[in-house]
Amino acid sequence: MRYIIIGAGAVGGTIGGRLAEGGHEVVLVARGAHHDALRTGGLRLTTPEGTRTHQLPVIQSPDELDGPLRPDDVLILSVKTQDSTAALDLWSARPVAGGGTAGELLPLVCAQNGVESERLALRRFRRVYAMCVWLPATHTEPGAVSAAATPVSGMLHVGQYPSGADDTARAIAADLEKSRFLAPVAPDVMRWKYAKLLSNLANAIEAVSGVIDGDEAKSLLGRALAEGRAALTAAGIEAASPAEQAAARDGRITLAPLDGAERGGGSSWQSLSRGTGTIEADYLNGEIALLGRLHGVPTPVNDALQRVANTFARERRPAGSLPVAELAAMVDAR
Incomplete structure (x- = not known):
């Protein structure tokens, strides 16, 4: 699968960088000075293991893709929720190679805080997945993101929206697990998002x-x-209880200083x-x-x-x- 990260900020940049390190094909979508810095200098990802620079394809809109979307594309939406509608409108009608549109065919994963984007997405996409993001990450400088958790960068519960788990959710979770994340497949993923x-x-x-x-x-x-x-x-x-959340993470993820x-x-x-x-x-x-x-x-x-x-x-x-x-x-x- 190719992962298109729509919003390569703190969360999206970390997910995209880690997926690339895991050997997966990644396209970053960014705007403004961040886009320019990613294009010229690459994505600088700092974790407790150090800083690496990833030279990945970077675009501002789907018009800049080399050809139509592919049937194996996964769209990961990681813009702030106030920017979701514009992003969803921009991507949902894009053609997919072989016929059909992204909204009809491709999985879209809402890797965002809050619970509204999934509802917005389901109006435009048939295949919507929710991701509960616990990923301590920072993006304050164009071209750079940092993630302080170790030995994995975060915990990303994944499931179908509004509920359920299918082969696509399991495949995404497996790719994330290979890329330094904990990624439980959660048929009740919205319980985690409300928590x-x-x-x-x-x-x-x-x-x-x-x-x-x-x-x-x-x-x-x-x-x-x-x-x-x-x-x-x-x-x-x-909502998932504080005890459930603690049990999921305790002893498995800690924060470390970043050079x-x-x-x-x-x-x-x-x-x-x-x-x-x-x-x-x-x-x-x-x-x-x-x-x-x-x-x-x-x-x-x-x-x-x-x-x-x-x-x-x-x-x-x-x-x-x-x-x-x-x-x-x-x-x-x-």
Whole structure:
């Protein structure tokens, strides 16, 4: 199979680089300065084993592929959710060699935070797979990504959307396992993605305040999590438990220092650091706000975190520039 990584940032770049190291054919899709750096200097992937440069095909759109898509292509969508619709529209109608389109024939894997992209994808693609991404990775410099986990780079649960597991899911998981990932095949993969959604409620706090440790940050996160759990319960949605998540990773993955690469914050912090002008809060804290409104559960903390994170992104304020005490006061003022 050839893997086309649509969004070769922290997650996509690490997955693409590791798959290439595992002997798999990979095409990277990127934009702007990152695309230019990948084209001229290659993908610089830093892990605890060191830094390697991978010279891989890099494109900005499917028009730049050498010919139509192939029947053995796997599309891995790893853009932020706010960019999903544009990417899905761009790729779904592309012709596949031998007849048909990508949306009709090819598997598309949503390797993203949140739970919305799978729904968006299923409107355009018949074969949608969900991936629960636990992959501590950083992308703040064009052409470079780093991943600090060892002895594997992360855990990537894979399954059909909305549920199930087929030969394609098993083949993708096998390729990932050969490429320094743990990749359990999970027929109930959305349980894992909803659990990850709860953990990602911390992203807005970290992005705007720069911290997630400390009593004030932990208290604020605890309140956001309580709202999240109440909203999921009211919606009848089950998430993998903290004990399940710990059992899956404990003793199998650790974080290690990286030579020449500083570990930054999570994906939302990185968006603010790069000054992208957007952030994924609408699909993290905003998903809990949506469920709360649908099912009559108040979510004032997540509402406020969503609003503050979006303001920071829109106004391109520096990551970590709001003291957590001021953030908490803003939340309590609503």
